[in-house]
Structures are given as structure tokens and as C-alpha cells.
């Protein structure tokens with residue numbers, strides 16, 4: 001196994017149906033085959049507590065206020081950082097996280113109109129001020145994303161039901177990332193093979 005001198009932390013972001021979860025798995029498999037010590041994790045649901053919070057957030061058997069919704073994601077994040085991200089960084093591993101703090105800015109900030117500065121402040125606190133070294137944003141047309149979500153034939157979550165909500169979230173990601181030097185945008189309309197090749201090119205440059 002190849003061990004890096006420092007940990008390297010990658011977040012994969014995008015709207016539902018962007019193909020980011022498949023990409024995250026493919027990057028993980030690729031880096032493992034190259035011999036890098038890599039972990040694949042996600043938000044929400046990267047810890048046992050997070051999995052319980054994920055069920056609450058996705059099923060919403062009881063109505064959840066928008067601030068409470070954000071705080072449940074933040075609780076998942078705090079547990080994720082203390083139990084998974086920080087130990088992996090201390091062990092110089094590569095971490096691939098399928099979603100992270102920027103999802104809260106896009107979904108709860110732009111999507112649900114919560115105050116973005118407040119969300120950022122709570123996110124930083126939950127994350128112990130640790131930030132990913134690189135964020136890969138998989139940008140896809142919302143029409144294509146919707147077709148992919150429907151083709152899964154699974155029950156739609158609250159976040160996936162309305163195209164108008166998804167449009168706000170998609171706009172949020174694009175506006176948030178337009179001037180960020182730590183973000184690389186990939187074309188999610190491409191095939192998974194092409195996406196993986198683009199992602200690997202980017203990651204290799206950063207690891208050198």
C-alpha cells in the first residue's frame with residue numbers, strides 16, 4: 001500500500017442524479033487499485049449515528065422544520081468529522097466523501113432560503129475548521145438528472161420531488177463555485193468512463 005506523507009481530502013458534490021455517487025465509488029476503486037490507502041465515505045450517513053439521521057431526513061415520517069433539517073445534517077457532519085474524517089487524515093489516508101458541507105449551502109441555503117452565513121458558521125464548527133483539499137463538482141443539466149432519478153424507479157425523496165427546488169439547488173452550486181480555486185467542475189452529462197478519466201487526471205495533478 002502507498003502511504004502519503006499527508007492525508008488528502010476530496011469532496012464530490014452535485015445535484016441528485018448527477019452521477020456523483022457512482023463517480024465517488026469509481027474513484028475509490030481506481031485509487032485502491034493503484035495502491036493508495038483510500039476510504040470512501042458520505043454525508044449524510046458516514047457513521048452509525050449518521051445512518052439513523054439519514055433515515056429521518058429521507059423518510060420524514062414527521063414534519064421537519066427547515067432549520068431542524070439543517071441541524072440534522074450538521075449533527076451528521078459533526079459525528080462524521082470526529083469519527084471518520086479526522087482519524088483518516090491523521091493516518092495520512094485519501095478520503096473520498098460523497099457530499100459534504102457545500103451540499104448544505106446548496107440545498108438548505110439556496111434551496112430552502114436559510115441564511116448562508118449562519119450555515120457556514122455552524123458547518124465550520126461541526127467540521128473543526130477542517131476543509132477538503134479538493135472539491136469535484138459534477139455539473140449536470142437538471143432535465144438529465146431528473147430522467148436519471150426517475151429511471152431508478154425508487155420512491156422519490158423530498159429533495160428529488162420538485163424540479164423547481166432542484167433548479168434552485170443547481171443554481172446554488174454554480175454560483176457558489178464560480179470563483180472557488182479549490183473546486184474543479186466536471187461535465188456530468190458525459191459517460192461514467194469519461195467522468196472517471198477526467199476526475200483521475202485532476203486528482204493525479206493534486207497528488208503530485
Ligand code: TMP
Nearest residue numbers: 016043044073099100103104107108159
Ligand atoms: P445522497 O442522495 O447524495 O446520498 O444525499 C442525500 C440527500 O440529502 C440529497 O437529496 C441531498 C440532501 N442533502 C442536503 O439537503 N443537505 C446536506 O447537507 C447533505 C449532505 C445532503
